[in-house]
Amino acid sequence: MSGTHTHALFVHGHSHLHRLPASTKLGALGLFVLAVVLTPRESFWAFVVHAVLILSAMWLAGLKPGFVAKRLVIEIPFVLFALFLPFVAGGDKLDVLGLSLSIEGLWGGWNIVAKGTLGLAASIVLTATTTVPDLLSGLERLRVPRLITSIAGFMVRYLDVIAGEMHRMRLAMLSRGHDPRWIWQAKAYATSAGALFIRSYERGERVYYAMTARGFAGQMPTFDAERATATEWMGALLLPAVAWTAVAVAVLA
Amino acid sequence: MSVPALEVVDLSYHYPDGTEVLRNAGFHIHPGERVALLGPNGAGKTTLVFHLNGIFRPDSGSVIVAGLPLDDEHVKEIRRRVGIVFQDPDDQLFMPTVGQDVAFGPANYGVEGAELQTRVNDALSAVGMLDVAGRPPHHLSVGQRRRVAVATVLAMKPEIVVLDEPSSNLDPASRRELADILTSLDITMLMVTHDLPYALELCPRSLVMNEGSIIADGSTRQILSDRELMKANRLELPLGFDPNLTL
Ligand SMILES: Nc1ncnc2c1ncn2[C@@H]1O[C@H](COP(=O)(O)OP(=O)(O)OP(=O)(O)O)[C@@H](O)[C@H]1O
Numbered sequence: 001m002s003g004t005h006t007h008a009l010f011v012h013g014h015s016h017l018h019r020l021p022a023s024t025k026l027g028a029l030g031l032f033v034l035a036v037v038l039t040p041r042e043s044f045w046a047f048v049v050h051a052v053l054i055l056s057a058m059w060l061a062g063l064k065p066g067f068v069a070k071r072l073v074i075e076i077p078f079v080l081f082a083l084f085l086p087f088v089a090g091g092d093k094l095d096v097l098g099l100s101l102s103i104e105g106l107w108g109g110w111n112i113v114a115k116g117t118l119g120l121a122a123s124i125v126l127t128a129t130t131t132v133p134d135l136l137s138g139l140e141r142l143r144v145p146r147l148i149t150s151i152a153g154f155m156v157r158y159l160d161v162i163a164g165e166m167h168r169m170r171l172a173m174l175s176r177g178h179d180p181r182w183i184w185q186a187k188a189y190a191t192s193a194g195a196l197f198i199r200s201y202e203r204g205e206r207v208y209y210a211m212t213a214r215g216f217a218g219q220m221p222t223f224d225a226e227r228a229t230a231t232e233w234m235g236a237l238l239l240p241a242v243a244w245t246a247v248a249v250a251v252l253a
Numbered sequence: 254m255s256v257p258a259l260e261v262v263d264l265s266y267h268y269p270d271g272t273e274v275l276r277n278a279g280f281h282i283h284p285g286e287r288v289a290l291l292g293p294n295g296a297g298k299t300t301l302v303f304h305l306n307g308i309f310r311p312d313s314g315s316v317i318v319a320g321l322p323l324d325d326e327h328v329k330e331i332r333r334r335v336g337i338v339f340q341d342p343d344d345q346l347f348m349p350t351v352g353q354d355v356a357f358g359p360a361n362y363g364v365e366g367a368e369l370q371t372r373v374n375d376a377l378s379a380v381g382m383l384d385v386a387g388r389p390p391h392h393l394s395v396g397q398r399r400r401v402a403v404a405t406v407l408a409m410k411p412e413i414v415v416l417d418e419p420s421s422n423l424d425p426a427s428r429r430e431l432a433d434i435l436t437s438l439d440i441t442m443l444m445v446t447h448d449l450p451y452a453l454e455l456c457p458r459s460l461v462m463n464e465g466s467i468i469a470d471g472s473t474r475q476i477l478s479d480r481e482l483m484k485a486n487r488l489e490l491p492l493g494f495d496p497n498l499t500l
């Protein structure tokens with residue numbers, strides 16, 4: 001019952017990429033994505049550079065292309081949207097196999113697919129090589145307010161617990177003859193949503209008691225996340241540095 | 254006589270909705286004692302536990318920990334001295350990793366750096382869970398979570414540990430492992446439990462609570478052998494279990 005989904009993104013490993021402090025990886029990801037976004041859509045070669053960077057990061061981390069590809073499927077709605085663009089966008093038209101495609105739409109679609117895929121692939125590499133607790137403490141190191149990291153932490157921690165409660169309530173309903181296929185049974189769902197809210201609320205209250213019992217007085221303690229060394233930062237920033245160089249050349253050329 | 258580790262005097266409490274739960278409950282526990290708190294569902298045991306470190310404040314009566322009265326001035330110190338292990342470890346383990354969770358208590362009291370690390374390691378070793386320090390709590394079994402929950406309290410170096418139904422939901426092996434851990438700790442203990450053989454094994458002395466009052470206090474073996482008392486308080490031994498034949 002306990003959370004397989006929180007592990008779904010992480011791949012156990014001991015690569016250099018796994019070992020880099022989370023803060024440096026987060027910084028590198030942010031800078032890389034920014035570079036991708038700023039890349040002029042006509043500079044195909046720059047996109048090739050970005051893609052090669054991602055592939056080398058995947059190779060360094062020991063990630064299989066299939067793993068990353070499978071996780072890229074959440075991108076499909078955006079890809080569909082991008083495929084749609086050449087048909088609906090205005091401007092000059094191009095005839096391909098008897099279809100009249102908008103040139104502006106083609107560029108727009110390409111732009112979305114290329115940048116979306118690169119950004120997403122980079123995030124997948126990050127989450128595959130960094131555990132959630134490390135990500136949280138990395139964010140904290142990068143001065144994301146503790147209130148936000150704590151809330152994110154609680155969410156991750158209790159997602160499973162609440163999902164488990166929901167699952168048990170559903171089973172209890174089913175075992176007493178509830179049949180969700182019938183619309184008039186929707187009321188049972190509405191009621192159970194209410195019950196789930198109350199239960200989660202009570203859970204929150206008990207967790208708060210447990211925190212108070214151990215001396216909590218409104219301020220979450222900080223734990224020193226491992227401090228990244230200059231070498232580690234340099235290693236992590238190598239990737240966005242190459243990407244930014246490509247962007248600079250593309251823009252200036 | 255030594256100063257009691259914990260003294261509860263004439264405690265009364267009702268919930269905001271009017272339910273009267275504690276009625277002049279009183280007892281005391283001396284340093285080094287292991288005491289079981291028995292009683293039927295709804296007797297008020299958990300409510301009493303919440304009073305022992307000031308999470309709830311009584312309508313009347315008082316709680317005194319090692320001579321310190323529980324008031325606004327001493328509540329923080331008393332929370333360090335009285336460690337509570339909650340019934341559901343999912344309520345108690347709320348940090349992203351086991352290690353951070355164990356560190357949470359001492360960190361709130363200003364312990365940091367190497368000293369904090371030592372506290373965490375010592376507490377986790379005491380319950381045999383040092384190797385899971387980096388894992389998130391939701392990846393542990395219920396038995397492991399219960400042990401980590403005990404560690405979160407031990408890390409605060411409490412003078413008395415209060416456990417609310419520590420053996421519930423544990424399989425027989427985990428129940429046994431926890432008993433071994435609890436007996437290995439040299440610490441004053443109050444243990445709420447419905448598991449009467451567990452109480453007999455771990456606690457030489459028992460209190461019986463019903464309808465918000467402590468109505469019996471004595472040797473666990475004697476209490477479990479008193480048929481009248483047991484029946485009147487809805488306490489039942491497992492079939493065939495004879496408290497005078499064990500140990
Ligand atoms: N938040 C609350 N508001 C109102 N009444 C409550 C609340 N919590 C508990 N009660 C009531 O207080 C009484 C005592 O509850 P408590 O949880 O202390 O009993 P307990 O002895 O721990 O029982 P159990 O063995 O089932 O854990 C019960 O009648 C319960 O319904």
Ligand SMILES: [Mg+2]
Pocket residue numbers: 298299300417
């Ligand atoms: Mg209870």
